[in-house]
Amino acid sequence: MTPVVDIRDLVVSYATDDGVTRAVDGVCLSIARGESVGIVGESGSGKSTLGMAIGRLLAPNATLEAGDIVFDGRSVGRCDAAELRALRRHSLGFVFQNPMSALDPTMRIGRQVALAIGGEPEAAAICALLERVGLDDAPSVARRFPHELSGGMAQRVVIGLAIARRPALLIADEPTASLDASIQGLILDLLLALCRDTGTSLVILSHDLRMVARRCRRVAVMYGGRVVEAGDSREVFAAPAHPYTRALIRAAAGNEGPGGRLEPIAGVPPVLRERASSCAFAPRCADAQARCFAARPAEVAAGGRVVACHFAAGAVIAPAPAAGGRA
């Protein structure tokens, strides 16, 4: 089956006052129909740029330098304005971090939902959509303005707007970062359930590997504008092959034992000016060798996992028997 999106060796850069910054440095990733993928990385890893690039929603100072995004067989990079509008309107849904900035503060919720559905939907259709995203008392919600909603309710509305036209792909960029912890899980579960029901593919961009690994079938870890490790979520979380994935897991609160110490990743993510000629993680990597600073590691596929590390081969092969047993 053809994937919904096939990202091929994508390079995106921004023109800034300090020169060119390369945010995405050769990403290959394809997303199958109905699949849920979590893209994980620190801020500055390029994950938001990648997400926005799929809908060509990048800032004006960004350029698609090389590679392409093929959406349902069409090249997003070569779409004209009308095709792009159609793509965004019919095939893509976006959910961002802050629901309040995604909603029009001057318009009642019902009207915004009507615009998202398109045409002149009946009140019953508007309420049905609001009920699908778990808002009880939909008629009352439809009459309200965004500022009259709580953050969680507003994010539910935004999710409703995003799925109104049953898109082929939904991109959620830190969808729960501005919400309360007690409802973060509920919102994610809602996103996944809706996508499962409608056959929509889901991409969740997040810095929280644990949260994503629990919910998405597949995970892609980004660093320095590249996917450094991708594979089945549980396997990646249980047996990370890339040193960066291991460092991310060790750094996150929740993975340590009682009295244990968290190990933050020393240093800061790189700001690339040009194509990385070495491993971008090498300066922060505890296991880095001379080769890591000399040559750019290629993405190597093994055992259903793709890893971009010179020394990952052994680590990837190791968990394969367990994976085979479960499959």
Add this chain to the structure above:
Amino acid sequence: MSAPAPVIAMRGIAVAYRTGPAWRRTLVPAVDGVDLDVEAGETVGLVGESGSGKTTLGRVALGLIRPTRGSFLFEGAAFDPRVRRQGALAVVFQHPEWALNPRLRCVTSIGEPLRIQGQGDSAERARKVQALLAEVGLDPALAQRYPGELSGGQRQRMAIARALITRPRFIVFDEAVSALDVSVQSQILNLILGLQQQHRFAALFISHDLAATRYVAHRIAVMRSGRFVEVAPARKFYERPDHAYSQALYASIA
């Protein structure tokens, strides 16, 4: 006197907010009968969903609002709002932008509490600020920057430096790491642990994130609808807490 009095001692604290128009005032209870002690050198974590009253309780502990009922002792004496307590209490918020004036260089912002207390001249304050920046893991040269020229993690370190400059005996961290990236979050959590060992301040760590809270806190109070449903050593939240609600929180991170 044998053991020193706890820094914070609360008994039966209740807070109710008044809402509605003047002719139809209703009282909404935010905190409803809470007992809490925080000793010097101890961090108590306060977790719960939004609306459970944790921020209100933090504001009572800082003396920003008076409880409707109950007694509140600060270092063994009744908390009298007329007593000057400059520098004894501090707070670190979720967004460091709220603590740092965007138009002031960091050295001015961080030294400001000392200036208000009338301590030292500006050169001496600048020296103290630079020493403190090294302590919170920042390059002292960053003191000359504006907050907008720093990363999120650096800004939160600046906010912590500003909270620490007067050597407070009690600090409230209200969602202090919630807006940060995973790796930066663990840096700040380690910083809080290290600074507390050194300075022995009492702390209230308010968060909705049980994973971060059990890492920095010695004891954790789980709050729901204005009451504590469970108070237990942090260690307990690595295994299986008692109350059903605590278990639900635990399940979300396990």
